[in-house]
Amino acid sequence: MSQKYWGMEEKVFLTLMHLSQLAGFVIPFGGLILPIVMWVTNKDQSTAINEHGKVIVNWLITMVIAYAICFVLTFVLIGALLMVILLVVHIVFIIIAAIKANNGELWPYPFSLTLVK
Numbered sequence: 403m404s405q406k407y408w409g410m411e412e413k414v415f416l417t418l419m420h421l422s423q424l425a426g427f428v429i430p431f432g433g434l435i436l437p438i439v440m441w442v443t444n445k446d447q448s449t450a451i452n453e454h455g456k457v458i459v460n461w462l463i464t465m466v467i468a469y470a471i472c473f474v475l476t477f478v479l480i481g482a483l484l485m486v487i488l489l490v491v492h493i494v495f496i497i498i499a500a501i502k503a504n505n506g507e508l509w510p511y512p513f514s515l516t517l518v519k
Contacts, residue, residue, distance in 0.1 A: 405447065405448070407444045407447070407448065407451065408440070408443075408444075412448060412450060412451070413503065413504055413506060414504075415440070415444070415451065416450060416451065416454050416503040416504070417500045417501075417503045417504040418440070418500075419437050419440045419441065419451070419454055419455065419458060419503070420437070420454070420458060420496055420499045420500040420503050421496065421497075421500045422436040422437045422440060423436075423437055423458065423461075423462070423496050424493070424496060433462075434462055434466075437455070437458045437459075437462070438455075438458075438459060438462075440455070441454070441455025441456075441458065441459065442455070450508070453508050454503060454508060456518045456519070457499070457508065457509075457510050457511060457514070458499075459517075459518045460511070460514045460515055460516055460517055460518050461495070461499075461511040461514045463515060463517055463518075464511070464513065464514045464515045465488075465492055467515070468488055469485070469488065471484075472484045472485040472488055473485070495511050495512070499511060
């Protein structure tokens with residue numbers, strides 16, 4: 403019998419770990435907290451979860467920095483446009499990573515800083 407993570411098979415858990423970033427659009431800071439909690443609570447039980455978790459945390463850090471830069475740039479008007487572009491890229495990359503995770507692949511988010519190794 404395969405191990406379950408929060409009652410799910412590993413591939414399903416990995417997919418939801420990526421998709422959980424979208425929770426921030428419904429619950430304030432949910433998209434930051436939920437994937438980190440999912441990673442931290444299971445990283446020692448699965449190398450795949452640990453690797454995906456590191457990729458997600460690096461992506462989240464990159465996005466926080468990018469959104470902060472866009473916010474500052476809103477004072478010179480270009481930031482609002484950049485924020486919309488960043489939002490679309492953020493959502494698309496999360497979906498791509500979730501699909502790859504469901505296929506058993508680790509997909510490092512493009513342009514992501516590698517701070518957690």
